[in-house]
Amino acid sequence: MRVHLPLRRTLVAAGLSVLVAVAAISGRDALVSRRRVPPQITISVRVRGATLQVPPGTTFGDVIRLQGLRPRAGRLFDVDGNVIAGHRDPGALLLDGRHSSLKTPLAPGDRIRVVDGTDRTEATTTGRVHERSWAPGDPEFSLSVARHDEVITRGAISGEVAGISFVPTGRAKTPRTVALTFDDGPSPTYTPQILRLLRRDRVPATFFVIGELAQRYPNLVRAELRSGMSVGNHSWDHPESPPFVDLEPARVRSEISTTNAELARLGDHVHLFRPPGGSFDPSLVAVTQAQGLRVVLWDVDPRDWAPGASARQIARAVLESVKPGAVVELHDGGGDRSATVAALPKIIRGIRSMGLRLRAIR
Ligand SMILES: [Zn+2]
Numbered sequence: 001m002r003v004h005l006p007l008r009r010t011l012v013a014a015g016l017s018v019l020v021a022v023a024a025i026s027g028r029d030a031l032v033s034r035r036r037v038p039p040q041i042t043i044s045v046r047v048r049g050a051t052l053q054v055p056p057g058t059t060f061g062d063v064i065r066l067q068g069l070r071p072r073a074g075r076l077f078d079v080d081g082n083v084i085a086g087h088r089d090p091g092a093l094l095l096d097g098r099h100s101s102l103k104t105p106l107a108p109g110d111r112i113r114v115v116d117g118t119d120r121t122e123a124t125t126t127g128r129v130h131e132r133s134w135a136p137g138d139p140e141f142s143l144s145v146a147r148h149d150e151v152i153t154r155g156a157i158s159g160e161v162a163g164i165s166f167v168p169t170g171r172a173k174t175p176r177t178v179a180l181t182f183d184d185g186p187s188p189t190y191t192p193q194i195l196r197l198l199r200r201d202r203v204p205a206t207f208f209v210i211g212e213l214a215q216r217y218p219n220l221v222r223a224e225l226r227s228g229m230s231v232g233n234h235s236w237d238h239p240e241s242p243p244f245v246d247l248e249p250a251r252v253r254s255e256i257s258t259t260n261a262e263l264a265r266l267g268d269h270v271h272l273f274r275p276p277g278g279s280f281d282p283s284l285v286a287v288t289q290a291q292g293l294r295v296v297l298w299d300v301d302p303r304d305w306a307p308g309a310s311a312r313q314i315a316r317a318v319l320e321s322v323k324p325g326a327v328v329e330l331h332d333g334g335g336d337r338s339a340t341v342a343a344l345p346k347i348i349r350g351i352r353s354m355g356l357r358l359r360a361i362r
Pocket residue numbers: 183184234238275276277
């Protein structure tokens with residue numbers, strides 16, 4: 001033993017000096033020795049799945065330093081998708097699957113693994129708020145009002161509201177009124193025709209307009225407002241694929257806020273948002289509430305958007321399913337709406353003949 005130890009030290013020193021010298025000349029790859037280092041003084045280890053020859057006595061720390069091994073730190077995201085500081089997973093450098101001292105000398109066949117940290121989204125907490133006043137739901141599918149509990153999900157670290165769900169408590173009150181809503185306009189062809197019919201029959205209705213069309217045809221939005229119609233936000237450019245709620249959170253917010261700004265410029269005090277395609281989830285409700293809006297959907301869809309739908313089919317589809325409190329989805333933009341225009345007088349007459357009033361959503 002007494003003889004062996006100094007000898008081993010000498011070999012270690014010789015080996016390391018070769019290692020350092022080669023590494024200094026040509027960087028990391030120099031550690032992968034082929035011919036320069038005599039085979040009797042190298043040992044073979046696996047680093048990140050590749051074989052590496054190192055002098056005996058090389059430590060775990062030597063290889064980490066000379067190979068520049070560094071795990072990528074995992075990031076922590078808040079519920080809105082922003083990186084937040086703290087609580088990051090630093091990842092790990094493992095020797096044979098274990099955390100080991102950097103001074104550990106490597107043995108033949110040792111494996112060094114670089115484990116990147118995992119990305120994580122903060123946990124959420126859920127709270128329940130009792131809403132005392134009678135109100136429509138959010139999303140609003142019909143004109144019924146009820147008392148609701150608001151179930152609010154927040155990021156446990158950031159406190160950001162991640163989602164809001166409305167849960168009606170107790171019974172609903174349903175008015176003997178119906179709301180006609182028109183999406184995807186304004187259209188220079190169809191919006192004036194629909195407005196003329198609504199004005200003639202004194203029907204207040206609701207238009208969910210596309211922001212970029214409102215910017216292109218501001219006078220049509222002004223005409224809607226002047227005629228006593230309610231004008232809501234239907235996004236800036238109607239993205240449909242992927243579904244609206246699957247867009248980047250920043251895009252969802254800007255689709256809504258740019259349209260709000262455009263409508264405000266035209267004199268509209270916007271309270272309503274209808275997502276393209278009716279796409280919604282609790283996160284959308286949280287985002288729209290933060291912008292002072294509530295989500296309005298519908299419970300009667302006569303499919304006036306389907307190619308080839310006739311006026312008779314559209315009117316019949318509305319009148320067969322309309323009931324007190326119904327919100328009817330029609331379209332004044334997005335295609336040939338002549339059948340919708342032709343169906344409108346029949347729809348208005350039919351609904352009134354059931355003893356139901358027509359009103360706009362505010
Ligand atoms: Zn639409």
